[in-house]
Amino acid sequence: MEVQLLREFVCLAEHLNFSTAAKELFIAQPVLSRHIADLEYALGVQLFARNKQNVRLTPVGAAVLGEATTILAHYEAGIQKIRLAVAGFAGQLTIGFLGAPVKSFFPALISRFRSTYPNVDLQLSQMNLGALATALKRGDIDIGFTLSFDLLSISGLCWKTLYADSLAVVLRQDHPAANENKLMLSALSRENFILLAPEESPSLYNQIMTLCAAGGFSPKVAKLAAFPENALLMVESGIGVAVLPRHIKEYAGSELRFLDIAGGSTGFDVVAAWGEVHSNPTVPLFLQELEDLQAAGSLR
Structure with missing residues (x-):
């Protein structure tokens, strides 16, 4: 069943007038009539009682309206989440970090990012040096706050120096x-x-x-x-x-x-490191917040 059919059904149920609903939907009235008939056939029920004078919902149509409204709301919310994810405004970002070197600025950075991108699910894991290096190498984390000692031995990494x-x-x-x-x-x-x-x-x-x-x-x-x-x-x-x-x-x-x-x-150096090739659109957004914080002189 196409979502568009549900949209047309809800619109007609709101107006109870084929001509008015067709104009709002920017389709011809005969097309709307055919689509509603298709929906009734697909569901095996009569949704509207209609004659030349008026159109009204049947009891079954009223029940379907409630469900159709819920389905459309979930559909629109899902589409919005997908669009946000593609734009980097939603999704998940996994960050590994050493506790001591980021203690002075990490809470402010995380707070800023969550405020700007509330739909991004941040996964934060404190690790030791060895675990961080392994996680970066395997791609288990998107960004790692670590030390520069072992990074040269890991291929495919980019990093940004935070302070010496x-x-x-x-x-x-x-x-x-x-x-x-x-x-x-x-x-x-x-x-x-x-x-x-x-x-x-x-x-x-x-x-x-x-x-x-x-x-x-x-x-x-x-x-x-x-x-x-x-x-x-x-x-x-x-x-x-x-x-x-x-x-x-x-x-x-x-x-x-x-x-x-x-x-x-x-x-x-204390650095933020990430994969040179990555598919997570939230990575550059987080790095921009980090750069802004660094520009403000707040990293240490």
Whole structure:
């Protein structure tokens, strides 16, 4: 049954006049009469009682009118959702993120996007570095807020730098070197180290090992942590020292100190990454909101 037949039926039911309904529908009166007859035949019922003087709904026609009105409302709503989705104003957007580096701006960004595009269903997942890299590689997420360490090893990605960051040495406040502003890693060659597990971010792990090698030693690894927050707890517990991204300081207590590392390359970028080829029309809309927030100087 064509939707247009239902529209014509509802229009005629509202006016109870073939001539008036035909004019509103921009069709000839005989065409409308034939279409209503086709609809009655398809349903196997008489919808209108009509003679030369008047047209009225039959009891069955009144019941069909209620259902037809509901069907048309659902149909129009569905078409609108499809149009919105095609235009990028509806649908689903899956975002993976690291907690600490986006803590200062992520709530405002999500709030802005939801306000502008209320019909887009946002799926937000906090992950660690390794899981984010895997999700981006597999296309399990549309956009990932992560660090630049492992992105060069993943083909087919685009990314936008949000801000620059660096690695830092994390010590307890009672450590002899805690009051230094900058520290050579070689000064910690006898310490136990807490590092993020290499499977979580091979590039980050390798960079730390390279920094230690440049200082003339191989670190004695006491523990491997899956999350930076776990590494902070281990340092706070006196298990050892750590080398972590400076933005992790967001989660550090006052008893911990973050020191710059003297010598070697310690910089990296906090980025938003997405697939170079994607079919989700909401991705560029979200990236535009992100760019607007960055232009306003609100990313950090």
